[in-house]
Amino acid sequence: MSRANPAREARHRQRQDEIIAAGRRCFRQSGFHAASMAQLAAEAQLSVGQIYRYFVSKDAIIEEMVKRIIDTRLQHIKETATADLPRLLAWRHALNEEDEALMREVAAEATRNPVVARMMAEADNRMFTQACQNVKRDHPEMSDEAIRACVEVMAVLTEGTAWRRLTPQKASADRLYTLYQQINTLLFRTED
Structure with a gap:
C-alpha cells in the first residue's frame, strides 16, 4: 500500500x-x-x-462550495446559545454576506436541478440536527418532539431573516429584539 x-x-x-x-x-x-x-x-x-x-462536474463544485458554507455555519451554531437568537435576528446579523447570497443562488438552482435540491436537503438535515443538539444542550428538560418543533420555528425565523436582508428593515431593531425575546421565551419554556 x-x-x-x-x-x-x-x-x-x-x-x-x-x-x-x-x-x-x-x-x-x-x-x-x-x-x-x-x-x-x-x-x-x-x-x-x-x-x-x-x-467531475459543475454540480460537484457547487456541492463542495455548499459543504464548506454549511461546515462554517455548523461551527457557528455549535458555538451559539439559543438565547442569542433574538439579538441575531433583530439586528439581521449575517455570518457571511457572500455565503448568504450564494445560498440564495443554491436555493434558486434547487428549483431546477434535482442534484442541487438533494444538496439543499442534506445541508438542511445537517443544520437541523446540529440545532437540535444545541437546544438539547441548552434545554435538556425538553422532549425531542418539542425540540424539533422549536428548531423548525427557529429555522423559519432565521431563513426568513436572511431573505429580509435584501430589503430595508422597517421596524427598529430594539423593538424587534423585544419581540424575538418573547418568542424565544415562549419556545423554550418548560413543558407543562
Whole structure:
C-alpha cells in the first residue's frame, strides 16, 4: 500500500480552493444556472479539462462550495446559545454576506436541478440536527418532539431573516429584539 504524497495532496487541495474561489465569483455574478464551465475556467485561469481533474462536474463544485458554507455555519451554531437568537435576528446579523447570497443562488438552482435540491436537503438535515443538539444542550428538560418543533420555528425565523436582508428593515431593531425575546421565551419554556 503506497503512502499519499503530502506535498501533492496540498497542491491538489490548493487547486480545489482556487477553483472554488473562482466558482464563487462566477456564481455570484451569473448564478449557478447561467455560469458555464468555460466561464469558470477563465476565472480560475485554467482549462475546462484541468477543472475536471479536480471536480467531475459543475454540480460537484457547487456541492463542495455548499459543504464548506454549511461546515462554517455548523461551527457557528455549535458555538451559539439559543438565547442569542433574538439579538441575531433583530439586528439581521449575517455570518457571511457572500455565503448568504450564494445560498440564495443554491436555493434558486434547487428549483431546477434535482442534484442541487438533494444538496439543499442534506445541508438542511445537517443544520437541523446540529440545532437540535444545541437546544438539547441548552434545554435538556425538553422532549425531542418539542425540540424539533422549536428548531423548525427557529429555522423559519432565521431563513426568513436572511431573505429580509435584501430589503430595508422597517421596524427598529430594539423593538424587534423585544419581540424575538418573547418568542424565544415562549419556545423554550418548560413543558407543562
